[in-house]
Amino acid sequence: MCFGNRWNGGGVCVNGRKCQRTLGTHALARPEVASALAVAQSFLRRYQYGLKIWDAYRPVEVQAQLWQASHNSDYVANPQIGAGSLHTWGIAVDATLVDSQIRDVRMPTDFDDFTPAAMLPYMGSSLEIRAHLRLLRYAMHMAGFCGLRTEWWHFTIVDWQKYVPPEKAKSAAQVLETHSEGGL
DSSP states (O other), X not given: OOOOSTTXXXXXXXXXXXXXXXXXXXXXXXXXXXXXXXXXXXXXXXTTEEEEEEEOOOOHHHHHHHHXXXXXXXXXXXXXXXXXXXXXXXXXXEEEEEETTXXXXXXXXXXXXXXXGGSTTOOOSSHHXXXXXXXXXXXXXXXXXXXXXXXXXXXXXXXXXXXXXXXXXXXXXXXXXXXXXXXX
């Protein structure tokens, strides 16, 4: 996956490659996370929707580049502090909805739009957007994920602590406690 957009340093691409998000790019995650995503996907199919994964496992080197470009701990974890990003442990994903034709549906913001509109409880400017966001959050919650208050698209597997060394899990828990939302 490639992490280039206007929010990682004015469009500077990491890994020295031209960045494009393309259909069919493989996302990596722990097997338990992949299984939980399959549960959410199965649920969404009943309603003629599906998941699109924007980001999943992220190498530490890429996290460091994102941190260097942003230095904004509200949205990008400093890889030198605590557990770093839960993406680097393969236990977090950034996801949105697609329709039955695999077309993006309207959501509150674009991916990595770090504005107040990306934060919960903001639900979008229309009933359609609110319905899409509620459906995504419900599907992910039912599959065993919790959301992040500052990014409507970010989801972490609920039992994430078992994948992070205990000394790092404590600091990550403090961050998640202030930034997460578990309810619907």
